[in-house]
Amino acid sequence: MSHRPEHTGPAELYYNSVEARKYTQNGRIIEVQLTMTQRAVEILNLPADCPQLLLDIGCGSGLSGEYITEQGHHWVGLDISQAMLDVAREREVDGDLLLGDMGQGVPFRPGVFDGAISISAVQWLCNADTKQHNPVKRMYTLFSTLYSALRRGAKAVLQVYPENSEQMELLTFQATKVGFTGGLVIDFPHSSKAKKLYLCLFTGGAPVHMPVPLGIDNTLQAAYTQKKQLTSSGHKNLFKSKSWILAKKERRRKQGGRTVRPDTKYTGRRRKGKF
Amino acid sequence: MKLITHNILQNNMKDGKKGYPLVLQATKIDKVIAEFNQEFLLRMLDRLEYHVLIHALEMIGMKDFLPIILPENCSEDEAFMKNLHHALLEIDIIEGELICPESGRKFPIKDGIPNMLLTDEEEMAVDSEPKSK
Numbered sequence: 310m311s312h313r314p315e316h317t318g319p320a321e322l323y324y325n326s327v328e329a330r331k332y333t334q335n336g337r338i339i340e341v342q343l344t345m346t347q348r349a350v351e352i353l354n355l356p357a358d359c360p361q362l363l364l365d366i367g368c369g370s371g372l373s374g375e376y377i378t379e380q381g382h383h384w385v386g387l388d389i390s391q392a393m394l395d396v397a398r399e400r401e402v403d404g405d406l407l408l409g410d411m412g413q414g415v416p417f418r419p420g421v422f423d424g425a426i427s428i429s430a431v432q433w434l435c436n437a438d439t440k441q442h443n444p445v446k447r448m449y450t451l452f453s454t455l456y457s458a459l460r461r462g463a464k465a466v467l468q469v470y471p472e473n474s475e476q477m478e479l480l481t482f483q484a485t486k487v488g489f490t491g492g493l494v495i496d497f498p499h500s501s502k503a504k505k506l507y508l509c510l511f512t513g514g515a516p517v518h519m520p521v522p523l524g525i526d527n528t529l530q531a532a533y534t535q536k537k538q539l540t541s542s543g544h545k546n547l548f549k550s551k552s553w554i555l556a557k558k559e560r561r562r563k564q565g566g567r568t569v570r571p572d573t574k575y576t577g578r579r580r581k582g583k584f
Numbered sequence: 585m586k587l588i589t590h591n592i593l594q595n596n597m598k599d600g601k602k603g604y605p606l607v608l609q610a611t612k613i614d615k616v617i618a619e620f621n622q623e624f625l626l627r628m629l630d631r632l633e634y635h636v637l638i639h640a641l642e643m644i645g646m647k648d649f650l651p652i653i654l655p656e657n658c659s660e661d662e663a664f665m666k667n668l669h670h671a672l673l674e675i676d677i678i679e680g681e682l683i684c685p686e687s688g689r690k691f692p693i694k695d696g697i698p699n700m701l702l703t704d705e706e707e708m709a710v711d712s713e714p715k716s717k
Binding site: 383395403407408412416417439441458460 | 593
């Protein structure tokens with residue numbers, strides 16, 4: 310991604326009234342935000358027909374909140390940008406709004422929320438805006454207060470745009486450190502545009518079924534698991550054995566660009582000694 | 585800010601101290617209409633600090649319509665549930681202040697939105713907590 314707002318400065322300055330206005334008028338932004346919210350709520354997998362209390366971290370102008378309301382849940386939103394919250398207030402969203410910095414922790418007493426979502430917000434923590442800011446500590450503060458504010462068994466689904474894999478590892482590591490289990494769900498991993506990352510965090514150590522990512526070709530996935538099973542059963546391709554040669558030729562064929570001899574009954578056979 | 589939010593808000597402080605419940609001072613209060621949802625209220629009852637809600641109502645001078653002690657079998661008491669719904673979701677604090685009972689730190693409420701932002705110095709104080717352990 311060429312344009313990263315995190316680099317331009319702190320979120321409370323970037324999301325000024327002009328930028329906030331965009332979030333209510335730009336159809337594409339609204340559509341993308343809505344799709345991601347729908348997906349995040351889907352991953353949360355809340356019990357049907359049972360109104361829940363949710364936390365929206367980085368609620369912005371309340372686009373994600375409106376969807377939560379539509380689903381019949383109650384929500385509280387936290388955002389650092391006054392301009393964005395003003396827009397949310399103008400639009401008369403149903404949730405309650407708070408002006409706050411997620412890097413300073415979420416200001417709630419323990420065990421009150423049935424779940425938490427965050428759309429395109431948490432990557433802001435990866436950048437230090439002032440000298441005093443320490444990204445690692447701010448992530449730790451967010452995750453530890455979030456862990457405490459959630460009820461046991463609750464989930465948090467954070468959609469993030471990390472800049473690189475190091476940032477993602479850092480986020481996951483800090484989340485695991487405070488006791489969250491779970492991991493990353495990557496939707497449409499083969500497309501650079503549609504690719505979306507959701508950090509799915511679970512409180513409580515019960516066995517967890519990770520949600521299945523979208524946009525993955527099922528046949529590819531099956532082939533991969535089959536191959537993995539083969540290697541894990543201890544059957545490794547010996548160097549220069551027939552299976553090793555066949556596998557290598559197959560790889561070369563997939564790469565293309567060079568001619569690979571066809572597989573015949575002579576493939577991988579040793580020559581007689583008299584040669 | 586609705587009173588349900590006041591009921592779950594706390595000021596995270598250093599040394600693991602918790603500023604809860606926050607003292608509520610309101611200068612402007614609005615009434616809004618919210619959809620009554622019995623199921624949601626029942627779900628909230630088990631995590632609600634009832635005495636904090638009563639105290640908050642007292643602080644904004646509206647304590648009369650809820651009993652001081654949570655009645656038993658309250659889920660069957662329709663009038664009580666209606667009142668509880670009104671207290672939690674239909675009173676909107678527009679202007680005022682939240683005050684941390686431990687540190688005395690004031691959090692202003694403006695246009696219905698409490699400002700929970702800490703200054704950088706205060707943030708450092710919160711952050712130093714894991715280091716000192």
